[in-house]
Amino acid sequence: MEIPVRLVTDDEAEFFGEHGWVRLGRLVEPEVAEALRERAAGFLAERSTRHQNLVDQAFGQSRDVGRSDELFGALTMSPTMGRNAVALLRGVRAVRVQVTNLLVKEAGEHGATEFHQDFPWMPMDRSAMLTVWLALADVPADMGSLRFYDGSHRHGLLGRSFTKPGDDQLSQHPWLKELELSPPLDLRAGDATVHHALTVHGAPANRRDSPRLSFTVTYFDADALYTGLPYKQTDGLGLEVNRPFEHERFPCLRP
Numbered sequence: 001m002e003i004p005v006r007l008v009t010d011d012e013a014e015f016f017g018e019h020g021w022v023r024l025g026r027l028v029e030p031e032v033a034e035a036l037r038e039r040a041a042g043f044l045a046e047r048s049t050r051h052q053n054l055v056d057q058a059f060g061q062s063r064d065v066g067r068s069d070e071l072f073g074a075l076t077m078s079p080t081m082g083r084n085a086v087a088l089l090r091g092v093r094a095v096r097v098q099v100t101n102l103l104v105k106e107a108g109e110h111g112a113t114e115f116h117q118d119f120p121w122m123p124m125d126r127s128a129m130l131t132v133w134l135a136l137a138d139v140p141a142d143m144g145s146l147r148f149y150d151g152s153h154r155h156g157l158l159g160r161s162f163t164k165p166g167d168d169q170l171s172q173h174p175w176l177k178e179l180e181l182s183p184p185l186d187l188r189a190g191d192a193t194v195h196h197a198l199t200v201h202g203a204p205a206n207r208r209d210s211p212r213l214s215f216t217v218t219y220f221d222a223d224a225l226y227t228g229l230p231y232k233q234t235d236g237l238g239l240e241v242n243r244p245f246e247h248e249r250f251p252c253l254r255p
Contacts, residue, residue, distance in 0.1 A: 001070060003032060005080040008087055016088045020153030020199035021146075023185060024192045027134060028075070033189035036215060037136040039071050040102050066100030066217060067249075076100050076217050081132070082253025085219040088194060089128045094222035094254040096245055098122075098129065099233065105144045105203070105212040114168035115149070115176075115202035116161035118218070122197070123229035124245075127157070128221035129197035134190075135214055141184030142207040146193055150180040153198040169200045176200055222252050 005028055008016075016022040028036075043062040066076035075081065076097055085095045105113075119127050139145045152158075161168045170176055185193065195201050197218075206212045226234070228241040237247055 001074040003071070003075040003078050004029065005075070005078045005084070007080060008084045013087050013090070016194060016196070017090060019148070019150045019182075021148040021150075021182065021193060021195040021201070022088070023187075024132075024194060026188075026190050027132075027192040028190045030188070030190045033134070033136050036071060036075070036134075037189070037213060039069055040065075040136055040213060040215070043069070043102055062102040064100060065102050065215070066097065072100060072102075072215065075215075077251065077253065079253065079255075081217070082219070083255040084194075085130060085132075085253070086255045088130055089219075089221065092128050092221045092223075094252055095219040096222045096224075096250040096252050098218040098220050098250065100218075101216045103212075103214045103216060105206045112205045113144070113146075113203040114161055115170050115200050116168060117152075117158055117198055117200055118195075119197035120157060120160040121231065122220075123227045123231045123234050124220055124224040125227050125242075126221055126224050127196075127198050128224070129218060130194055131197070131216050131218045132192050132194050133214055133216050134192040135187040137189050137210075137213050139187040139191075139212055139214070140208065141186050142204075143210075143212045144203045144206040145185045145187050145212075146195065146201050146203050147184065148182040148193075148195055149176050149200040150182060152176060152179055152200040153196040156198065158198075158200065168202070219253070222254075 012022050066072045086092050158173055225242050226239045
């Protein structure tokens, strides 16, 4: 099975390099997003609504959906998705899949997603990593589409968030507010945003009656080495410190 995905343009790659994020209009066609949305309904119906931590309070999730569903797996492993990730990260010869996820932000159930970086928790020795955030249904800005602090990826590792209430990147680093915040984005089904793992990003609460539904896939430099940092996804896999992530859970895509 092959999922049609469009290639990123040179202008989009340049924008990503400068700003640390980019909007990709119609990354997949609306009918593809609809098919994915139908698959997503079953997975999300099985998730627990019990809030176990601060992340759970911001959105519900169904992790590793790309490993358990053929359609999401085909999108994740699309050669074009791999080429896009390599083009956006620059200087990377290939990428591996780090994780896939279905995310749902329910009105009244989930609050705002605090501003944070993705990378501080990761057991990789380099930060060449990005996440594709694909809208499976229309996501008007007031439904909670992502927002990004422009150029924040150039300021390096800023520390972990979600460790305690109210302790996000903005409280730790008030100077971030001097950077420009990306505008509220209205996304159509099939549109995506992509952000670097060092880009400070967050999302407001969903103010609509219907849930915000998205699929994410994170790719990282295939040459990254395992640091041994404790991390639930990699603990117990037998990965060797200072060696690449050569394991079936991290399949490689080459352009």
